[in-house]
Amino acid sequence: MALAFTLMYLQNSMKQETLCLLFGATAASISRTKALGLDLLEMIFRRDPHDWRWDISWPSPHKMAHFNDMILANTECENEPEVLKGVSGFVDGLNLPIQEPDDEVEQYAYYNGWKSGCYLSQVLVFTPDGCICYVR
DSSP, X not given: OHHHHHHHHHHHTOOHHHHHHHHTXXXXXXXXXXXXXXXXXXXXXXXOTXXXXXXXXXXXXXXXXXXXXXXXXXXXXXXHHHHHTTOOOEEEEEEEEOOOOSSHHXXXXXXXXXXXXXXXXXXXXXXXXXXXXXXX
């Protein structure tokens, strides 16, 4: 549960106050659960860093064609096959809140005015089978 909570926190970049209201829990409880989840996530990655599940790589042309077939098999509208021809994945973004850097130049690089804080921004590409094939 702590890991699921932490993944939700990371995906949505919610402030702690919002999480308290959403889960009906105290700030201390939310903070402990977040810390536990981050520790669990790190432990999972460190346990076997060479596990095939952590191998993030761009798919081969053959695999891309297979992914496109998977996507086209799930179309419902008559226009979708035309639009989705050649699509092999889905793009999403993630903004991870970070501690404000002491260096002013570095702080400026990480500051997100829309979110009013310092964030490490990620762009991820997911394949239809749920794997990540690209992170920037």
